[in-house]
Amino acid sequence: MIVMDLEWNSGRYGGRLNEILQIGAVKMDHLGGRVLDTFCAYIRPRVHKTLSPAAAALPELALAQKSPLSFPEAMEQFRLWWGEDREFAIWGTADLMVLAENLRYWSLTNCLPDHFYDLQAAFAIAASSANSPALEPAVDYCGIPETFDFHNALYDSLYTALVGSCLKAEEVAAVRRVPGEPARKEKVVTRLGLPIKKNGVWLGPFESTEAALNSRSSRRGECPACSRPVRTSVWYSDDGQIFYAPLSCPTHGPYILRLETALDKRKRLWIFPEVGRTTSANQALLEMAMAGSTWQCTALHTGSRSRRKRRRKKTDAPEESEES
Numbered sequence: 021m022i023v024m025d026l027e028w029n030s031g032r033y034g035g036r037l038n039e040i041l042q043i044g045a046v047k048m049d050h051l052g053g054r055v056l057d058t059f060c061a062y063i064r065p066r067v068h069k070t071l072s073p074a075a076a077a078l079p080e081l082a083l084a085q086k087s088p089l090s091f092p093e094a095m096e097q098f099r100l101w102w103g104e105d106r107e108f109a110i111w112g113t114a115d116l117m118v119l120a121e122n123l124r125y126w127s128l129t130n131c132l133p134d135h136f137y138d139l140q141a142a143f144a145i146a147a148s149s150a151n152s153p154a155l156e157p158a159v160d161y162c163g164i165p166e167t168f169d170f171h172n173a174l175y176d177s178l179y180t181a182l183v184g185s186c187l188k189a190e191e192v193a194a195v196r197r198v199p200g201e202p203a204r205k206e207k208v209v210t211r212l213g214l215p216i217k218k219n220g221v222w223l224g225p226f227e228s229t230e231a232a233l234n235s236r237s238s239r240r241g242e243c244p245a246c247s248r249p250v251r252t253s254v255w256y257s258d259d260g261q262i263f264y265a266p267l268s269c270p271t272h273g274p275y276i277l278r279l280e281t282a283l284d285k286r287k288r289l290w291i292f293p294e295v296g297r298t299t300s301a302n303q304a305l306l307e308m309a310m311a312g313s314t315w316q317c318t319a320l321h322t323g324s325r326s327r328r329k330r331r332r333k334k335t336d337a338p339e340e341s342e343e344s
């Protein structure tokens with residue numbers, strides 16, 4: 021099993037080519053097995069004279085810029101290194117597409133495997149995530165120590181292999197992909213069985229989990245039947261990442277507000293609120309969360325309330341009974 025990762029530069033203005041700057045890979049006897057060997061090649065850029073923001077932020081950019089290797093030379097080394105192994109695992113589908121794009125650009129024969137395993141999709145299944153999770157939060161989720169910098173192709177391929185080791189065989193088998201073939205449109209199953217009404221898009225970024233849980237926008241869940249806005253004052257979570265709150269419409273009765281949280285590449289926190297009906301499956305998820313931790317929200321009108329408090333404190337001052 022070859023676990024591969026690439027870093028590339030699209031140039032400041034995009035266009036022509038996603039020019040590969042680094043190829044990193046680890047060879048394992050099988051996913052979850054021993055790491056047998058590693059591969060790392062930095063590639064001197066020849067196409068783009070400018071850098072995309074993502075490429076400019078690469079920690080080892082200078083090593084690519086100083087590298088003696090061209091893409092065809094690095095690719096030849098890579099192909100010799102992987103040898104007979106035809107099983108590839110990759111985080112997402114972009115890397116293999118970019119590799120094929122670079123092979124075409126340099127008029128090299130396409131030596132890529134006829135299938136690969138998309139571990140990002142497998143992780144999304146395992147973590148019941150509706151979106152495509154980034155590698156960094158996935159590493160964090162699996163409790164893997166963050167020993168190396170991210171956004172280095174070799175280290176990212178190692179992290180991908182380690183996340184892959186946390187996955188079940190059937191989760192990996194479910195994400196076998198053929199390059200170039202559009203990913204099968206699988207129905208996304210969120211933990212909240214039936215999302216009735218999404219409150220919109222990802223909101224954020226927030227400074228902290230506390231700030232996200234206290235925000236007016238996260239606490240608001242409209243009744244699925246009449247859209248009447250109701251706000252929660254308490255959250256429950258058994259994993260610290262997905263939060264649930266029981267809400268109730270005076271006309272249509274109880275329903276559930278679910279808040280998914282995620283970190284982006286810059287470790288900024290985003291939230292995705294949605295509501296669902298109180299089905300038995302959803303009720304079970306809520307009860308699991310309620311058996312976990314409870315977050316009590318702060319009062320919504322803290323400004324005027326603290327002013328009132330201060331005033332009251334002034335008039336109470338002569339007694340000084342609370343001071344000690």
Ligand SMILES: [Zn+2]
Nearest residue numbers: 243246269272
């Ligand atoms: Zn209602």
